[in-house]
Amino acid sequence: MTIARTAVSVDLKNVTKSFGRTRVVDSVDLHVEPGKLTTLLGPSGCGKTTTLRMIAGFHEPDSGEIYIGGRRVDVLPAYLRNTAMVFQDYALFPHMSIFSNVAYGLRIRGVKPEEIKKRVTEALDLVQLTGMENRFPAQLSGGQQQRVALARALVIQPDALLLDEPLSNLDAKLREAVRSELRDIQQRTGITSIYVTHDQEEAFSLSDTVVVMSEGRIQQVGTPEDIYYRPANRFVAEFVGNTNLLSAVVLTAQREHVVLAAAGTTLVATSPGRRFAPGQSVLLTVRPESVHIAATTPPAGEERRWEAGELNVLPCQVVKTTFLGSRSRHTVRLPDGALWTVDVPDPGTATMTGGEAFVAFAPERTHVIASEAPGGTSASAG
């Protein structure tokens, strides 16, 4: 495939954009690695799409600079940036055949007809639409249209591939299939890609790097695992998946090892990359599936650590149990009143129905974040 060129990086330096009085993107600094797929993840209105459109050139930043492959592009009009975008609604040209749609960018670049034919055929092969050249967009299914849009973007050998919630108009099953295809194609072509979505599963399954945004600011940049298990703040912890929070006070903090006082006992947590001072009020987060629940006996598979006292253990009251098929979900009340969710996989019939129990969770799954979210949202522990 001749689609890949030397992959380049995309950099945003202190980029700010307001619409009227609303600051939609606020001092964003971002480095996108060459050849990687980076996702901008966040709720609607967080500024992710605006950021993407600034890279494409559809919005001009109020301040800040944008670089693609080291070349400053925010001063260039959109049509000179060589970024290819896949739009949410595909934006195929309805009056052109599939071939002409894909060929459009090449024709503008003055590529010779025989070369166009060759590259369009290759691109359609890549997205498995061989033989569809003479159809029109209206004759294609949503998934096929999406792939045409992708082929049209890839064929121009863009410096950056921009994808704006490209899967949101597909039904759930198709979305999963196209998602893995997309990941496959991106890895084969090695084009630096920026992907916008509000769907965390999509973000995790596709991305090398995830950038979580909220209210125009970047909340965290990291691998999917980082984002999930080691959220940088309360917003990320709560936006990505379900989480359990508990107020705690730092007793000692040595490098990544933090000892906390919480719910009348001492707990151990890890906190890579962030420093906390003794006496500081913090929040502790644990994912529901990282928590074990046990009436008396140690949780299965964790007997040794349970015996050795290497797990964090808290007494709890089971409030409610819901059977969800692949797992059962328990709502438990901790000594300080906090309600936690505990997911037990493969529950079988042995579901807990109420009464006293213990929750146990490993220190490496226990994560500490500041109790104040940036932006001043008050963080009363839930």
Add this chain to the structure above:
Amino acid sequence: MELSAGKAQRHTGRHNRTLTHAGKVMREPALVFVVGGSVALLVVFLFLPLGKVLAMPGAGDWLSYFETPRFVRATLNSLFMAAISTASATLLGFAFAYAVTYAEVPGSRIFRIIGLLPLMSPPFVTGLAFILLFGRRGLITWTLLGLRPDIYGWKGLWAVQTFAFFPTAYLSISSVLKAAGSNLEFAAVNLGARRWRVFRDVVLPLATPGIAGAALLVASQVLADFGNPMLIAGDFTVLATESYLELITNWSPARAAVLSAVLLVPALVVFLVQRSIVERRSFVTVTGKPIQGTRTGPAPWLKWGLAVFCLAIALFVLAIYGVILVCAFVKTWGADFTPTAYHFVMAVIHGRELGNSLMLSAAAAAFSALFTVVLAYVVQFKQVPGKAVLDFAAVLPSAVPGTVLGIGYVLTFNSGPLAMTGTAFIIITFMVFHYMAVGYRTASGMLKQIDRGIEEASTNLGAHSLRSFWSVMLPLMRPAFTTGLVYTFIRSMNSVSGPIFLISPTWTLASVSIINLADHGYWGQASSLGVAVVGSIFVVLGVARFVLGEKVRLFEI
């Protein structure tokens, strides 16, 4: 702390904006050129003439309006005629629309087409046919009944305007009736409502804003009409004809301007009210799902009654064309019905008028279609300052009576640096700017339904804005382009009120000649030209449909 940060931010923001503004201009010189050109054209050919009409008369001229009884009378006559003709034409249009769109009486398909015919021919053809049927030498009144009634006056004009403009109401109301009920009707039936109640409780309330809009559309056309009052009204003067007299017969431009300005007032009021009604009408379309199932029609006796009514109207419309056609090819209407081609040869073959009309209308249509499509694109898709003003300016001409704009053109372009009266160019520009609203509105409406992403995709793939417009937007807007083309052509062919001020010995037009010929009693030649105008319009429509291979969506305004 936060305050100072904000200040600093604002400061750099402003600094940066001026930079990018300059940058934008550099980047899209084509856009700057198009916007600048459009604004200049609108200013020179729309606002300047209108401004002249308002600014030219002095205090004394304004005073003379109140001191001259016939001016005041013409004003009251205009309003009176607009009121009664609107009421009757809307009623007729409603009944017709109800019959063919809602009740679907037998023969509806044919009635629908016949009901649209008058929209494609000049309104004064109706006036001409009335004279030929009911005038002093009228086929019915004189030849058959031996009567010599006086149809010249307000009653005759009322009858003519009712027939000339009911198609406008019919078209507008029938599109409303089509959308108004839909599944809500079935809901009402399901809840136990009978036919009449369904109509009264569901359909009619939903259609009311649309009907009001239709009535206002008729009102503005009656107010502005010049040809029929000229032919039929006799002593019953209206503002359009009175200002013509002031300018052409009395050569008193200032007083003509005063009368025009007075005519502009009700015209603008009607326009603004209609605009606001149309804008608020959205709820009809929100629930307007396509109809599935059989509608509850009226009772059989009413249905057959309506069918007879429609047949009568249809026959009358056909009679209008029939009379004109016969009159064009007989020696002396009302006296000697021997066939002859003399009138036709004199008026059409030897005359330059039809050729001029075709040529100038075609030129106006081509330019108008392109101009409105480009203007709509710029307003809808581009970030340009003053978009709302441009948008308003583009639809404003539909509110301005042709007489007013025509007088404005005479006042503006008769002398000085912009002198061009007597040229073909001034007639073409008048046509372009007077009839641009429909093309613009159609293009605008289409653009609102085109996903912005389509153009962005083109830009994103490397096309600059001119290229994107040419290879993506223009093909997508082709139906709007065609509509603007055909509409402007038809209206220009039929136009009298403005061109009557702008024609010259070299550049006469068929439409104006028909009025003049009829005014002097040359019925045969007037009819011949009428036949030629109507005929060429149908030919052009047919060719447009054939060549462009699409239905011209002319009447879904």
